[in-house]
């Protein structure tokens with residue numbers, strides 16, 4: 001039975017969103033979700049000059065700790081992530097692999113001097129989690145209007161896309177899901 005494992009990493013204020021996010025992801029991907037208390041060492045990923053956390057390093061740790069039974073692993077964090085070639089990222093994933101990572105850091109209205117909006121933060125987090133997990137199902141970026149696999153550079157772009165896969169992406173996810181077993 002395929003299982004999606006959710007791993008909170010120094011989750012801070014998003015800690016309360018883990019369970020509701022898990023329920024949404026279970027519905028979207030048709031897989032049971034379990035929350036795991038995997039010990040991830042965030043200090044190893046921290047770059048003191050940038051004041052940010054290397055998402056590659058966190059992904060590598062997620063994979064190193066992943067039990068065989070976890071078909072897909074999603075790390076959920078609230079820290080400021082980067083990949084070496086980019087200044088910031090909402091998340092990262094292995095294309096057609098097992099692990100993905102998403103952060104709420106850039107999704108919080110308060111970072112932009114706007115009033116806190118918990119419902120909006122949650123919707124953004126769901127979209128980015130579905131997007132990153134979509135990559136682990138082999139999906140590349142999609143150019144169809146509101147498809148969740150559209151690439152978003154800024155948080156406004158996340159608000160413009162929907163939480164849904166377009167028909168073509170959804171078909172690909174379902175095919176992949178079927179190959180992972182019942």
Ligand SMILES: [Zn+2]
Pocket residue numbers: 131132135141151
């Ligand atoms: Zn992407």
Ligand SMILES: [Zn+2]
Pocket residue numbers: 142143144147148149150165166167168169170
């Ligand atoms: Zn699409």
